[in-house]
Amino acid sequence: MSPAVLTEAAVVERSIPMAGAVELVLHHPTAAAAARAGQFFQLAVGAPGAILRRPYSVAWARPEIGQIGFIFNIVGTGSAWLASRQRGHAVDLLGPLGQGFVIEPGNRPAVCIAGGLGVAAFPAVVTALMAAGRPVVFLHGARTASQLLPVSRLQGAELRVATDDGTAGLHGSVLDLLASVAVSDVDVFACGPTPMLRRLIEVAQRLELPRSRVQVALETPMGCGVGTCLGCVTPRRGGGYLLTCQDGPCIRADRIDWDGMVDAFHG
């Protein structure tokens, strides 16, 4: 585990990267230096009645300027509170936590699959893949064009887009884009709503893409984020459970019992 910090960080910028999303840029050199692509932080929220921290993937980190970014949408009281933070406000964070994506150096193509706000984790992922010399095909799905993360945030990747309403790219699901990709010898990095991940596994099956080559970033409820509450479990292939906060959130698809997977939040 990368050394987690428990600290307050100042908001240096708040912006709207795409429709329905908010981006908070925090200044914290230690956190920025420690964070790996796919890891998450537990952010404290001051919303009425909220007592648990909220888990958020590190969207990107720039150790050289000591900044770290989070991209999120407003789904309830906690994210609404975070969205109300302004420049100068402090945010209390715990992290980085959990396992990021495993990225090996080399030239085997990487296929990134981002559904909805799952894209939030990918700026860091693309940066890491580039640094590892991996060619990247990026499949980006959203409801509508305005909800797509600007290309500039995914520099270096070959971007392919799908929207549910057809306002940009393919008219359909991000998974339909997979058909257009050679998946014979690639690594897949996927993040999105659990139902999308489950469908991805089915599609991979058909395309004879081995699960061992697919890494998924999971979303489960998180009590502690550090392995003490046992509230975040994901069914393990072969029985028992994985702790999403410690064994994940990024997990190789072949370690998961997909039939036992539940989705507490989406769809």
Added chain:
Amino acid sequence: MSPAVLTEAAVVERSIPMAGAVELVLHHPTAAAAARAGQFFQLAVGAPGAILRRPYSVAWARPEIGQIGFIFNIVGTGSAWLASRQRGHAVDLLGPLGQGFVIEPGNRPAVCIAGGLGVAAFPAVVTALMAAGRPVVFLHGARTASQLLPVSRLQGAELRVATDDGTAGLHGSVLDLLASVAVSDVDVFACGPTPMLRRLIEVAQRLELPRSRVQVALETPMGCGVGTCLGCVTPRRGGGYLLTCQDGPCIRADRIDWDGMVDAFHG
């Protein structure tokens, strides 16, 4: 009862009238027009875990420009939340509620006694007394000079000051100032911590100032502010209880059983 409104009002100004206090100016013509000196509003707060509204006296109201002011100090989560409201934010208010001070026209001198934040209610009181043609002697006590409400906010009153640390006016309690006032034929309007009000009653006794000539603004916990929870009681002289939110908060001292009075908050 004056017609209460349940409404949102915009903060048009936030300032620091004196050390340790915050003033919020809200725009709401109906509320401004309805509020009487000594009445209060129940302000909703968005603080974590807070579910009850917070009672605040109307500091002043200017119907001609549709503004109403509140002056308060930070004692806990709710007032801290209110203090964080900025220009343009909305505040949810219910009021005006309860009985204000009874102010008869005429030239009998009025003696106002304000201890600590009790002064918050007095700009409106002084304005009303002036309008009624009453000469006003204003006894203003505070811990230290910087915590005194600026004279300009009490225009027209003859101001006498006492501070606990002697940094301004008399070195002592606001009640010590009473000795310097002719109380033979006056009306007293007092607001401050319950312990101060209790001492006032003792002093009045000694000065042979009849309780029927003393009106006090009380502070008790408030659940509803409208008479339904029965949580705000003040012991009634002769037995039973007064509802501070309905029979008060401004009550003639001879209606109260001072021995039964408890103070949940001060000292």
Added chain:
Amino acid sequence: MADLGVDLGRGFRLRSPVLVASGTFGYGFDAPLVDRGALGAIVTKGTTLRPRDGNRPTRIAETASGMLNAIGLQNPGVEHVATAFAPLWKNWAVPVIVNVAGESIEDYVAVIDRLEGTPGVAAFELNISCPNVARGLQFGVDARLAGELTAAARSATRLPLMVKLTPNVTDIVAIARAVEDAGADCVSAINTYVGMAIDVRRRRAVLDRESGGLSGPAIKPLALQAVWQVTGALRIPVIGIGGITTVADALEFLMAGAVAVQLGTVNYSRPQAAREIDDGLRAHLEAQGLRDLGSLRLRQPIVASHA
């Protein structure tokens, strides 16, 4: 247009499943901002045979997402209610349910006797969370006592009889069954949870009575659990109470099998909550294409056996 009507038994029908709970709406006169017509019914403050001054202050204290209260049943007594309030209720569109309290079975029966047949009184809710002076413990924590009290009240009135359960028990279902068997038309669940707060600066309990009843959003999960257990065991209708603040909260209780809900503490902070929740429930039914509230429940009700 979706039907929000509710039948509480004995032909007692309400136009809305949203009621205001006892002790949080007085006797219906002190909430000028509330459109009474939007309410399914008003449950009055606990009413006793003789007038009661109630407890000495401090009576209430806020806690995390909740509040403690120890009012001590301050009320003007049944005579005043019968002569001064009921005549006014008579002309209201909304039915008024009188919450009855006492220290002995005789007390309860006397209150009911005085109000039986009084125009304006639509039904009774028995607050069985009161201590029985004779036998030391609360009626509501002892199945036999609760049953006896309910039976006595039953034989004293032809009006709909609602019995309000206390959650401060090991087995609320046992109490609920006893009350059902004793002839209650419906039960309301739950009353407050016994709690306490200490003023560490003054080194004493915040409430003069030391302990008080906890209410508000904090108790919602506990109340929902209690209602889920009771609706799974009873044939008579159950009215859900406890921390309901939003439309979603109300839906949780209706899905748990309650036929209606009572709003308590929320009335203090949001006087128009009942209207908002009533509107929200109607909108939900229509959005979901449901005909009535019954179709919300997650489990089938236990149907009365016509043996």
Added chain:
Amino acid sequence: MADLGVDLGRGFRLRSPVLVASGTFGYGFDAPLVDRGALGAIVTKGTTLRPRDGNRPTRIAETASGMLNAIGLQNPGVEHVATAFAPLWKNWAVPVIVNVAGESIEDYVAVIDRLEGTPGVAAFELNISCPNVARGLQFGVDARLAGELTAAARSATRLPLMVKLTPNVTDIVAIARAVEDAGADCVSAINTYVGMAIDVRRRRAVLDRESGGLSGPAIKPLALQAVWQVTGALRIPVIGIGGITTVADALEFLMAGAVAVQLGTVNYSRPQAAREIDDGLRAHLEAQGLRDLGSLRLRQPIVASHA
């Protein structure tokens, strides 16, 4: 310098009255940010005879100022605890108390037997909120069952024995007395309150197990009331648990007569809460010029009769 030392009976002394509660600190290994030296003691996750996978997800849900959990006692089993964990605890400055769970008296005793005399295990806390498979109901809701279980555990160990009470009962004092009489050295109060949440969008209980245990600030007033009752009735020390988040919260429980406190849910949001509260208590004692924690209590303890 004020003395924050605590004696839990049987000569079991802690340097601080601030413990971390079972299920909120794992086995002490997963909180890198916590200075273990600041803790009075660590209470482990509930440990059973055989390893347990625990319940299917969803296991937790946030509620107003609280959270529900239904973990299902996921734990590696006593053998792993004895061989993999205890040897490491042996070298820690902070004592580790093993929380024991089971479905029969034999289960509990077997866990204790396996750990008795194992270096690194400082004491046992019996989680009696578990259902007794043989007799259908929880040990903790039945005074006789609770007494039998405690007596059996007592005869199995020489180590300090703490029994953790469940609050989901009509009369917690009766259970506490039975546990004291059966030989417990101290009691901890309380465990979680049974609650429920429904996902109205999915029309199903949020937790796979339907109901779960409510913890966090929401239950603090209820827990404090329970502790106030128990400290008023028992001679043995009482450890307060329930929603403690701040120094003031801890002071409330100590003033209510608890000799120490356990922090649970707050560990999730504020990993350094224990240290902060420990510091705060010391500062409070010094500011008030008090020599020890005992002088905080509002009532005199009941002294053991030396008859």
